[in-house]
Amino acid sequence: MGIKTAKRRWTALLGIKNARFSATARKPYERTTFATDVEAGGVLKVTTKQQLQQIITIANDESVPIYPISTGKNFGYGSKVPTHHGAIVVDLSGMNKITRFDEVHGTLSVEPGVTFEQVHRFLTAQNSEFSIAGTGSTPTSSLIGNALERGIGKGLASNRIDNICHLEVILANGKCIHTGLGRFDNAKGKDMTKLGPGPLLDGLFTQSNLGVVTEMTFWLTPIPKAFTTFVYCLKDDSTLPQVIDALRVLKQRDILRSSTTLFNDHRILGYMGKYPWDLCDGSRSLTDDEIKIALQRSLPVVGKWYGDGALFCHSRAQAKADIKLIKDALGGLVSNLIFFREPYVSIASKILRFINKFSRKPFVDPTEIYFRKSMYLGHPLPITQTLGSTYIRKRINVPAASQIDPDKDKCGTYWMGPIVPFEGKDIESATQIIKEVITGYGYEPAMTLQCISARQIDIIISISFDRELDGEDANAKACHDTLLQKLYQAGYYPYRLGNQSQTRLPAPDDDYLQFVTTIKKALDTNNILAPGRYDFTAQAAPPIDVHKSNKAVP
């Protein structure tokens, strides 16, 4: 393997500042929120498409595998670490131009390094009437990275992959193609449609190792004139199936058009970042009583599940009619169903903030309201909730937004997202499996139910632990592997894979493996592009060594 020659040629191309192979330079690309012994062979920092094409040519010439990342904020799934031992990380965060913006049609085209924060600043500066569905992750994450992993946002365009088009892709042979109408330079609709004569290729480059996406167009949502959010609470698990069935009907009927979410008590505790160390030493899951006490310390309402949603309405009458239909459907099943209508929510929030200054226990948490509003309208404040929750088992305070770094701070976290039919009985059975397995290993079964369509709920699970404690890396890994297996055996397959799970799916029941192998071989003869990333050609999942936790089950 011509690794030496490759390094020399890459250095000549990019300069020693941008082609780095030392242990220090490699370090940030070798650590994530769980144990890994995969080494990065080095890092190449790229700022132009032409550089990327030349890097790929060299990789082919010298048969050295590369692993492209956008901004690498893939926390809980492997961060910046390659899926192949020794692969050279190609860091595209320097390709950070907003390349096109159209205020008439609400389209925005970006390079891989462009972040949510950057887009928010840009749209604000443009005084745009459009917003982008917010991300639950850090505002410094990449739009393209998020879309390619099929990330879920908040808002009307929450299922991000449904709201993109016109990908520019550099292939493993260095050639460049455009999806949709993009192959014709003069096509007027190229940023406005996924369609175009001939096979559609967008999907082929998501969750795949078949090409490097260097540009993508996102579809924005107009800021609604009568924006309304709502929250509600479920006191216990007993009504969850009925609530899910009621939400499904609201989604099917297109009454609840934007994303809607349910968070369980463990997830909310993680967002608050206040683990009750006085009640439990973190060696086991919190009991129902303990989590209730912990939540009571900060929240006005304590429950098992917290729901939220938003109405993107454009008149008061429209919002009123939708609210009525939602109240009719959910009112009898949930408690504390509250709607916040603009502009009242902004005013009320200000008043509440003032009252809360003098109250030990806030009536309603205004930060929460603001958090939701900014999420739905894609205006990321320096939020810390999601990433902050990875610190839940750490005996340190969650750092300030700019300092949060779960990889460096050894916050243990595995994320996992099984796809579950939008039906009460399925949610009941899947959440039961999750609770049993995770508490069996002594962790908090933190769950978010992302209702991404009228038919599909992704249960976003995190397993959080302290990587600095002996045995925790191995115990958490066993927990992750067991849970993944138990879920797919029950028919609930993950919507996304991480470095921890790329080879952990069972063998397909059809000729799929042969098909993807054929495609991969045809497009990447030397297998230089991200080997092991969504690459099912290697093998089916090895049998899992279920070395059951010996911790006390609460």
Next chain:
Amino acid sequence: MGIKTAKRRWTALLGIKNARFSATARKPYERTTFATDVEAGGVLKVTTKQQLQQIITIANDESVPIYPISTGKNFGYGSKVPTHHGAIVVDLSGMNKITRFDEVHGTLSVEPGVTFEQVHRFLTAQNSEFSIAGTGSTPTSSLIGNALERGIGKGLASNRIDNICHLEVILANGKCIHTGLGRFDNAKGKDMTKLGPGPLLDGLFTQSNLGVVTEMTFWLTPIPKAFTTFVYCLKDDSTLPQVIDALRVLKQRDILRSSTTLFNDHRILGYMGKYPWDLCDGSRSLTDDEIKIALQRSLPVVGKWYGDGALFCHSRAQAKADIKLIKDALGGLVSNLIFFREPYVSIASKILRFINKFSRKPFVDPTEIYFRKSMYLGHPLPITQTLGSTYIRKRINVPAASQIDPDKDKCGTYWMGPIVPFEGKDIESATQIIKEVITGYGYEPAMTLQCISARQIDIIISISFDRELDGEDANAKACHDTLLQKLYQAGYYPYRLGNQSQTRLPAPDDDYLQFVTTIKKALDTNNILAPGRYDFTAQAAPPIDVHKSNKAVP
């Protein structure tokens, strides 16, 4: 080429009734709504997936190209005629089972031979709360065929390709794969999501020759509790750009959620099927005055453009609020904006039918209202409007629904559908090109503006002529080819191709051709599957011989 051996083996497999190669048997597969000299090598009628796999094996062994069709109702684009001279048509209309139906999630899985009519009967028999977006084509057309060509329906799920998942595909090597979660037999969400870990493959098998789709799942829409349709009229072309811009804002804001359409006067005349032979002998386009007179004979309101839309609301208040927003946006720009609310529309329609019995000129055409309602809720009556319009230049009456056969009756028709950005100025410029070219060749510039998203309008154009008149085949072909070229030169590329246009696109501006060639070669080594169908590997468009019509321009 082992064509003789292939025929013998196919006959042994299917029997002489289902493997036919005589001129008589081939005839229906060799005629369409325009001139073609492509011959079908024969026809194989298939009823099972296993038969299809064996047919493909034989095709590979003997290197004989095959051309699969669903029900072959691809009128205006080539009907059942292969794209490759001598290819054997594989007729899948006998694979007509509804394989799965789920009333909870509103999903329906079908084989290629299942028609819209059949699904309507099925859902009615099930007393289902769901409906499928209706088709503008004949009710005897295939759901799968329609979806794979990216057909557009009416209703909430009008962009059909956005509302399908879980394709079963037989590849050119006879292997079988499933898209989405379908590769895992036990996956509970496989009919509920397009997603699943790894690259998404659905798009690859639409408008392509990379596989034969033998099963597909469709997502249905619940029948709304407060269904409302509306119609309006534009007296002339001058306000069209403003109306388009207003409609875009309504679509962007998700106020107008279902499909919405504008039909021009020539299109409406086609639907009515009453060409004014007393005013014009069909040797030139109708003048503005003539078409006005022709429309006046049947319609209470005469205009240049007729718009329609529907509100899938679930309460009276919701419908009222939406109607208000639509009136505010369109009211000042259009005339005769009328909303029909259920149950009033059914009652009113009955009364009008009664009144119309005694009136020479009907006040509002109730058939039109019924037609729209049935279309939106996917309940196809034996409608004749769309296919009937292909008879506009024939001096015979449109046959009864069951007898309509444009191929056999030598109704000349080319369909074409350029993708245009959803903006007044683009619609103005594209419709201008269409009018100029089509009237230049002496035909009616019949257009439907299908607003398929907030960003995209497909202008559905038909060029109708009488194939039995001397010179018409050649003149209409020149008209089609010129129009296609002028439109793409202006940046408006077709959403779909027919046998008439498969090789008429310009060369792409990137490495797309090399990419699709690589994929095709990898998946279909012997090039046996539908060569020439969305197969851009052959060549770019040849220069068009613009032998301008010598007919009088009105």
